[in-house]
Amino acid sequence: xxxxxxxxxxxxxxxxxxxxxxxPALQETVNCHLAGIVTGTKEKEKIWAEKYGIPEKNIxxxxxxxxxxxxxxxxxxxxxxxxxxxAEFSIRAARAGKHVICEKPMALSVEECDAIIKAxxxxxxxxxxxxxxxxxxxxxxxxRFVKEKTFGEVLYVSAEAAYRSVGNPDQWRLNRELxxxxxxxxxxxxxxxxxxxxxxxxxxAVTAQEFSTRPDYFRDTDETITAQFQFPGGAVGNIFTxxxxxxxSLYASCTRGWFSLKPAxxxxxxxxxxxxxxxxxxxxxxxxxQMDDFASHILYRTENxxxxxxxxxxxxxxxxxxxxxxxxNKSIS
Ligand code: NDP
Numbered sequence: 001x002x003x004x005x006x007x008x009x010x011x012x013x014x015x016x017x018x019x020x021x022x023x024p025a026l027q028e029t030v031n032c033h034l035a036g037i038v039t040g041t042k043e044k045e046k047i048w049a050e051k052y053g054i055p056e057k058n059i060x061x062x063x064x065x066x067x068x069x070x071x072x073x074x075x076x077x078x079x080x081x082x083x084x085x086x087a088e089f090s091i092r093a094a095r096a097g098k099h100v101i102c103e104k105p106m107a108l109s110v111e112e113c114d115a116i117i118k119a120x121x122x123x124x125x126x127x128x129x130x131x132x133x134x135x136x137x138x139x140x141x142x143x144r145f146v147k148e149k150t151f152g153e154v155l156y157v158s159a160e161a162a163y164r165s166v167g168n169p170d171q172w173r174l175n176r177e178l179x180x181x182x183x184x185x186x187x188x189x190x191x192x193x194x195x196x197x198x199x200x201x202x203x204x205a206v207t208a209q210e211f212s213t214r215p216d217y218f219r220d221t222d223e224t225i226t227a228q229f230q231f232p233g234g235a236v237g238n239i240f241t242x243x244x245x246x247x248x249s250l251y252a253s254c255t256r257g258w259f260s261l262k263p264a265x266x267x268x269x270x271x272x273x274x275x276x277x278x279x280x281x282x283x284x285x286x287x288x289x290q291m292d293d294f295a296s297h298i299l300y301r302t303e304n305x306x307x308x309x310x311x312x313x314x315x316x317x318x319x320x321x322x323x324x325x326x327x328x329n330k331s332i333s
Contacts, residue, residue, distance in 0.1 A: 007295045008035030008073045010058070010098075012065070012089050013081035014044045017103070021267065022080065023052065025287035031295035035073045038065050065089070069096035076295065078130075079103055082178040083185060087112035090127070094119040099298055101291070103130040105189050106311030108180035110319055113312035120308065128294045128304055129311035131193065135289035137281035138261055138270040139197065142250070145259050146200040151275055152255030157237040159194035160247035161187040161265050162224075165217075174221050174243075182221025184321060188241035189314050190265040194250040195229055195237045198259075202313060203229035203237070208324040213244060227321050 009032050011018045026034040036058035037048050045059050058073055068074055077093035078101040079086055087107040093100045100120055106129050107113050120127040133139040145151060162183060165174070172178035179185055196202060208227035212218060224242040231237065240247055249262040257275030264270060268286055272279035290305075297304045 005299065006030065007032040007075035007099075007298060008058075009033065009076045009078055009101075009291065009295075010036035010038055010060070010068065010074045012038040012077060012079050012093075013085075014039045014041065014048060015080065018080045021285075021287050022078065022291075023048075025285045025291060028285060028288045029292050029295070031292045031299060032076060035075075036060065036068070036071065038062065038068075038077075066092055066096055068093075068098065075099060075298070076101060078291075080130075082172040083180045084108055084178045087116055090116045091119040094123040094125050094127070097123060097125065099126040099294075101128045101130055101294055102308075102311065104311065104314075105180065105185045105318065106308065106315060110312060110315045113308065113315050117308045117312065126294070126298050126304065127308040128297070129306045129308065130290070131306035131310065132286040132290040133190075133193065133265060134305035135293045136268060136270065136286045138264075138268075138272045138279055141272070141279055141281070142252075142259060142261065143197050143200075145252075145274065146198065151252075151257035151259060153233065154199045154235050154252050154254050156235060156253040157195050157198040157250065158239075158252075159191040159198065159237070159250040159264070160240040161190035161194070162240060162242035162245055162247040163187065164246050165243040169217050169219070174218060176220045179221060181318070181322070182218060182223060183241045183243040184222055184225050184318055186241075186243070187265075188225060188239070188318065188321075191239035191241050192314050192317050194261075194264055195239055196313075198250055198252045199231050199233070199235050199237065201231040201233055201235070203317065204232050205230040206317065206320050206324055207329070208321040209329050210325045218243065222325075225321065225325070227324070 038060040077098040079089045090100045090102045211224040223244050227239050229237040250264040251260040259274035261272040269283035296302045
């Protein structure tokens with residue numbers, strides 16, 4: 001049931017992120033609430049309807065999804081599907097006149113990102129990428145350091161976002177057709193994001209390397225990638241992403257000090273330090289903050305913290321990294 005001034009969200013794809021993060025967070029949000037579900041798994045309909053009091057008229061599958069157009073309870077469609085389905089469902093949601101949150105990575109290619117952005121522009125609906133960290137206080141403090149030049153100019157940044165994957169080798173994340181790529185598409189976007197908000201600039205050049213140590217497990221997708229960025233102001237940066245090793249941090253060295261977050265990109269609480277001391281902020285669900293921020297953007301015209309252009313920018317960098325790897329690197333001997 002919708003409270004006054006609270007927008008209805010429909011989650012599309014009831015996998016682990018929807019089940020364990022987004023739906024619980026939507027019990028705490030104030031500007032939006034869980035109003036509907038879209039699922040391809042019949043058994044989930046009843047489980048979710050009972051657990052969250054979702055009326056039958058707000059339950060859709062992937063075939064009848066477009067009729068969501070006629071449903072006044074749904075204001076926002078949140079696409080939480082495997083990456084290869086992001087563009088299709090974001091575009092269908094926009095054409096149904098609904099605002100869109102699309103999970104990261106925004107799509108498989110820059111071309112798909114453009115198509116999503118165009119569909120949302122044409123339909124006059126708002127679009128955000130599920131970059132929860134932009135609503136998170138430690139990340140916002142880093143962005144403030146950069147904006148206010150608290151420690152002077154950023155000269156060097158290092159960012160890691162990686163975990164060791166040991167689960168089912170047939171999972172969609174390791175299937176290129178469904179994921180569009182391995183570690184880089186999954187965790188790599190966080191390290192790209194960190195490098196950019198820690199410098200306040202988009203990189204202008206990149207070199208990159210790919211490493212594989214478990215080819216039997218990673219048959220189809222990249223296992224480990226390192227990349228080096230050059231920023232227009234002269235700063236340089238390194239990123240590391242992997243499905244083979246755990247890593248989760250950012251560090252920036254500046255003309256008059258430094259700052260770091262560790263961890264930098266999990267569900268929190270994050271932790272951080274700077275040349276001025278330890279950072280401390282109260283913890284709240286990042287997903288709650290993120291969805292409330294987007295609903296506030298729609299309701300009250302506050303900032304869209306993670307617009308579609310940001311997701312597209314990151315895919316431009318992802319494509320440049322894959323191109324650099326394909327061009328090859330010189331061996332030492
Ligand atoms: P899961 O595999 O847990 O869930 C995906 C769901 O998509 C499935 O449960 C299913 O839902 C639906 N689906 C439809 N077609 C397929 C298919 N061919 N193969 C697999 N699933 C299918 O994935 P996650 O929930 O972990 O991730 C979903 C998206 O969210 C990804 O884009 C991921 O990158 C992003 N994500 C973002 C996070 C963040 O912190 N921002 C964290 C985790 C994920 P149903 O049964 O309802 O049809």
